[in-house]
Amino acid sequence: MxxxxxxxxxxxxxxxxxxxxxxxxxxxxxxxxxxxxxxxxxxxxxxxxxxxxxxxxxxxxxxxxxxxxxxxxxxxxxxxxxxxxxxxxxxxxxxxxxxxxxxxxxxxxxxxxxxxxxxxxxxxxxxxxxxFIAKSKVKVVTDFAHEAQIRYLVGQVAGKIIGVDYGQAVIISVQMESEQLADFKMSLGVYGEVVDG
CATH class of the missing domain: 3.30.230.30 (Impact, N-terminal domain)
Structure with a gap:
């Protein structure tokens, strides 16, 4: 494409x-x-x-x-x-x-x-x-202690944080090139989980 x-x-x-x-x-x-x-x-x-x-x-x-x-x-x-x-x-x-x-x-x-x-x-x-580069938006759930690590991992795939919601957990909305998504999900490890996207 x-x-x-x-x-x-x-x-x-x-x-x-x-x-x-x-x-x-x-x-x-x-x-x-x-x-x-x-x-x-x-x-x-x-x-x-x-x-x-x-x-x-x-x-x-x-x-x-x-x-x-x-x-x-x-x-x-x-x-x-x-x-x-x-x-x-x-x-x-x-x-x-x-x-x-x-x-x-x-x-x-x-x-x-x-x-x-x-x-x-x-x-x-x-x-x-x-x-044209296809982009994906995902939400990552993490805790306060791992927020900085998630931000680092987003940067590693040249992603962009488009919003952060602080509640019981930290929910970070992220946009990145679609072809980077699989690598990003694998890099999360114990730090967070993709819940949407």
Missing amino acids: TYHTPSIPCQAVYEIKKSQFLAFAYPIDSKDQVMFHVEQLKSAYPDARHHCTAYIIGDPNNTTSAGFDDDGEPNGTAGRPILNVLQHKSIGNVLVVVVRYFGGIKLGAGGLTRAYATATQMVVDNMVLMP
């Missing part, structure tokens, strides 16, 4: 025959984020004719969590070309929205398809991509 994901939002502009295609790309990991960004752009560009989208959540080679919307453009001329570029470039956890301002000259179905693909390629060229 090797693919890249954008690290920060970016944008690009493509103009053809007086039509403007404003392409926006966002790193995402849920459909809620897709809806949020689309609504934000509809608010920011309310006078645009179309807000066409494509997204991939997770692995671009396994598109069970992918989708697109032509937003009133002829079927298959907007969302699908955007999605095709993202899949071809193996980019996951990404949303691209292309906002179109119509310039008065019809582009035809082939012209629209090329324009949306070109705008998407331009925004992809502007992306700061990073390799």
Whole structure:
């Protein structure tokens, strides 16, 4: 499961025959984020004719969590070309929205398809991509005497402590690369126990 994901939002502009295609790309990991960004752009560009989208959540080679919307453009001329570029470039956890301002000259179905693909390629060229690394979150139960040891072991696997709950026992919430999880569990020994994850 090797693919890249954008690290920060970016944008690009493509103009053809007086039509403007404003392409926006966002790193995402849920459909809620897709809806949020689309609504934000509809608010920011309310006078645009179309807000066409494509997204991939997770692995671009396994598109069970992918989708697109032509937003009133002829079927298959907007969302699908955007999605095709993202899949071809193996980019996951990404949303691209292309906002179109119509310039008065019809582009035809082939012209629209090329324009949306070109705008998407331009925004992809502007992306700061990073390799996707699967992360796991776990909870470790320990006692006060062993908390420092658990913190040390988390550091050994380049993990990150995202929360600590002090009650009858110490419950430490940890995030780390998924491939480190087995080694981390083995290293705990008598110091603690993974209870969630």
